[in-house]
Amino acid sequence: MVRFSKLPFRLLVRKYGCDVTYTSMIMSDSFRLSAAKRSHEFVTSQDETGPVITQFAANTVEDFIGASQLVVGYCDGVDLNCGCPQKWAMHEGYGAALLYSPQKIFDIVRQFRNQVEHEAAFSMSVKLRLLSSLNETVDLYRQIEKCGVSFIGVHSRTHQMRTEPADHDQLAEIKKSLQIPVVANGDCFNLEDYRLISEKTKAHGVMSARGLLENPALFAGYENTPLCCIEDFLKLCVKYGFNFVSFKKLFYWMIERNCSKSERLNILACNSMSQFLDYFKDNFNSDFSIR
Structure with missing residues (x-):
């Protein structure tokens, strides 16, 4: 499914x-x-x-x-x-x-x-x-x-x-x-x-x-999507399942305000979750990992 x-x-x-x-x-x-x-x-x-x-x-x-x-x-x-x-x-x-x-x-x-x-x-x-x-x-x-x-x-x-x-x-x-x-x-x-x-x-x-x-953290008072919110989204996607193409689109929207166009395009170019996570950890100062 x-x-x-x-x-x-x-x-x-x-x-x-x-x-x-x-x-x-x-x-x-x-x-x-x-x-x-x-x-x-x-x-x-x-x-x-x-x-x-x-x-x-x-x-x-x-x-x-x-x-x-x-x-x-x-x-x-x-x-x-x-x-x-x-x-x-x-x-x-x-x-x-x-x-x-x-x-x-x-x-x-x-x-x-x-x-x-x-x-x-x-x-x-x-x-x-x-x-x-x-x-x-x-x-x-x-x-x-x-x-x-x-x-x-x-x-x-x-x-x-x-x-x-x-x-x-x-x-x-x-x-x-x-x-x-x-x-x-x-x-x-x-x-x-x-x-x-x-x-x-x-x-x-x-x-x-x-x-x-x-x-997604708008109602919590954040002006832009904080890193903790992005990491929470990754954890929820791993826990409940996701479609990678749909995931990338949502992630793109989340970072659109505070990332350059080239960074956003690099995200869209990822072909798998493992490739995305490698890019995410290298460029977003995150130690997130799938356990």
Whole structure:
């Protein structure tokens, strides 16, 4: 079985101050139908002591419900991704495309509440983006709230926006308009960003994706990924298994801020874990070894 380094990464960010972790976005249709897909995408451990949310891409009730039923008892909740802006997702009707087919979102949330056996603690959340106006956005979110969603995560950009600053002023207004918890997303790259977003939006939590990829110790207050965090990641990968190509990509992101381009390219050129470890020990002043 090929195992990816997603479980080690979740355990890593948990160790460095992250309260709730998400899986990467999983395609619900293939997850529901393929045991091989499930073994690739969904690996959990009893060592995950805090809440874990399984994030699904879906554009039908059947796929989302079927996939969700398979993870009940193995995580703490499921999330419907309505925020991914990638062209393939928009073209296929996934991610942010669902914002323009809101009835699908309503049906998925309602049917989840009707069909999926779960305890009160098992959550069903939705990750969203902004629409073209605040009124449209608030109206949509209120309708989703009425369907019985546990909480929402809001990326404070429209699906067309890329590098423009996240609009946390809009998110603050959205938060005032809803009764359910709201988690803020967008432009959280360090602990000061977290504090500013929390203060401005009054959100119940702040989510980070790119920020944590670049620095898994973000919520512990480190400005860049410390050596101890990198070594912890290596230990977790060795303990729980990993795919070397996936591992290299994650490692590349972790060192991108404070290593030269040539150093990063040398990492990508490594063809095995032993070759990587030799380079790592020689260039990062580390005595890490696999025992």
